[in-house]
Amino acid sequence: MPTMPKRVKYRKAQKGRIRGNATRGNTVAFGDFGLQALEPGMVHARHIEAGRVAAAHFMQREGRIYIRIFPHKPVSRKPLETRMGKGKGEPEFWTAIVKPGTVMFEIGGVNEDVAKAAFLRIAHKMPVKTRFVTRRHGV
């Protein structure tokens, strides 16, 4: 389901800029395989939901999907045919800010071929370039 925060301190947020690379959330932490973003971008709640549904449909209740990003940021839009000014528009949708390196989805409990095929379906729904990653063992 398209997710959004339950409670927020402020309804509207400033646009901001996405700078730098991911220094957190850039490792496979829960599953065995992951889908990692290679470029910065805004992954909307509906992208995340579309990816989840595509993977769930493909995997047919096999394995487990972990969603590592959450749409925390409200994006507002002005209505059509509105003159400039008169304040900021109303929140339109929610988005997750993704930096290069962020592991967005993870899959566990299936073999690599199934995970790759599921991630391919998710990747088609994502607005950023991605790559398939596997868990790296510690030393």
Place this chain on the structure above:
Amino acid sequence: MEITRIEGEQRTPGNRHANERLRARGLVPAVIYGHGQPPETVALSRHDLELALSHTAHVVALRAGGRETQYLVKDVQYDHLHKTPIHVDLMRFDANERVQVKVPIELRGTPKGSQEGGTLVHILTDLEVECLVTQIPERLRVAVDHLGMNESVHVRDIALPAGVQTLHRADDIVAIVHPPRGTTAEELAPSEAAEGPAEPEVIAKGKEEKEGEEGGE
């Protein structure tokens, strides 16, 4: 235990740009420390290092300055994509010294519960162990084929080689078979939130939100 040989060279400690120049030459900056001696800075061949890390080598033989010495790989830093090593910590060790390392856990077999629709979730993928350097196991194999639904394997069930002790609690779960959470139809159904204009609750701070006045002048 497999010991991989890594070619390296001495380097003088430099700033970020010096390290970037090293990386451009196919080398990885590294530091050697331990045993109360002053730290040394070296550069390792990235090709050799990646080969060693792909075999989860804990001990490497570094050939630098005409001599070969064995070190324990203590830490590896990767780039933001977790793809290329950018720095390595090597530690001096003694053959009679016990060291703490992480050993990968490999699950063997297909659980019985998986055939009934359950999902095998691998929770603990690396086991932290303490042992002599010569006794470091390459990996720990755990059989999971006997696991039914809602059954789990714990750290106490792992057969450790002689002289190897784990630093985890015996009750820690290694893997568990979870029952299916919902039907496929439920998972695939779009939520009500998709249609509804539901908005999150705003944590009230006294000031009432004013709706924007739309329209022309």
